[in-house]
Amino acid sequence: MLVSLIDILFPRMCVFCDTQKTLLCDECKNTKLDYYKTHFCHVCHKDCAEELVHRECQKNSDLNGVIVVAHYNKFAKILIEEMKYNLYFSISAEIGYLMKNKLLDFDIQYDVIVPVPLHRFKENYRGFNQAELLSKVITSKVDNCLKRTKNTKSQVNLNRKERLANLKDVFQLKKEICYKSVLLVDDVMTSGSTLEECAKVLRKGGVEKVYGLVFARGD
Ligand SMILES: [Zn+2]
Numbered sequence: 109m110l111v112s113l114i115d116i117l118f119p120r121m122c123v124f125c126d127t128q129k130t131l132l133c134d135e136c137k138n139t140k141l142d143y144y145k146t147h148f149c150h151v152c153h154k155d156c157a158e159e160l161v162h163r164e165c166q167k168n169s170d171l172n173g174v175i176v177v178a179h180y181n182k183f184a185k186i187l188i189e190e191m192k193y194n195l196y197f198s199i200s201a202e203i204g205y206l207m208k209n210k211l212l213d214f215d216i217q218y219d220v221i222v223p224v225p226l227h228r229f230k231e232n233y234r235g236f237n238q239a240e241l242l243s244k245v246i247t248s249k250v251d252n253c254l255k256r257t258k259n260t261k262s263q264v265n266l267n268r269k270e271r272l273a274n275l276k277d278v279f280q281l282k283k284e285i286c287y288k289s290v291l292l293v294d295d296v297m298t299s300g301s302t303l304e305e306c307a308k309v310l311r312k313g314g315v316e317k318v319y320g321l322v323f324a325r326g327d
């Protein structure tokens with residue numbers, strides 16, 4: 109009864125057009141989002157069709173590959189902002205579904221998904237971690253075993269060197285873990301330094317393979 113009343117008062121509508129009953133209609137899903145058609149290496153950013161990361165690039169990264177669904181265009185930005193700031197939880201289901209689907213193109217085995225953590229101040233303020241919401245759409249095996257010890261500045265206006273300095277020792281394991289392979293999940297990446305720092309901590313904790321999966325990548 110309550111649910112149907114809410115549906116009547118606040119009918120679902122596509123974020124981008126007037127289509128009813130869905131937050132992201134098929135038409136907009138296919139035309140507004142700019143999907144990656146080929147896989148790229150997260151280290152050198154060049155196309156990488158045969159493997160998840162070029163063999164010669166692997167030595168420069170703790171990540172065994174990063175999978176990205178779409179370019180961070182203005183529509184991807186709107187979707188993520190609606191989810192984060194307007195508390196449109198249902199959008200996480202749409203975004204998470206696209207991520208889950210993308211993952212099917214790759215042969216990745218993982219024991220668990222670890223969401224990239226927010227600092228607890230930020231999470232308390234927002235009430236949720238969007239990376240955790242997305243993770244739970246993808247699998248029920250989610251472990252929030254990482255924590256962010258510092259409330260860092262936004263990475264957006266920093267160069268690569270500043271980004272790495274900003275993230276130094278920011279992530280820690282909350283407990284001992286015994287996973288062999290982990291999939292890190294986040295909503296957006298820019299340089300990839302956040303994923304890289306998380307992967308470093310997981311590796312130190314004994315994880316052998318760490319993959320990344322993000323919805324959108326900004327340039
Ligand atoms: Zn639409």
Ligand SMILES: [Zn+2]
Pocket residue numbers: 149150151152153154156161162165
């Ligand atoms: Zn490469």
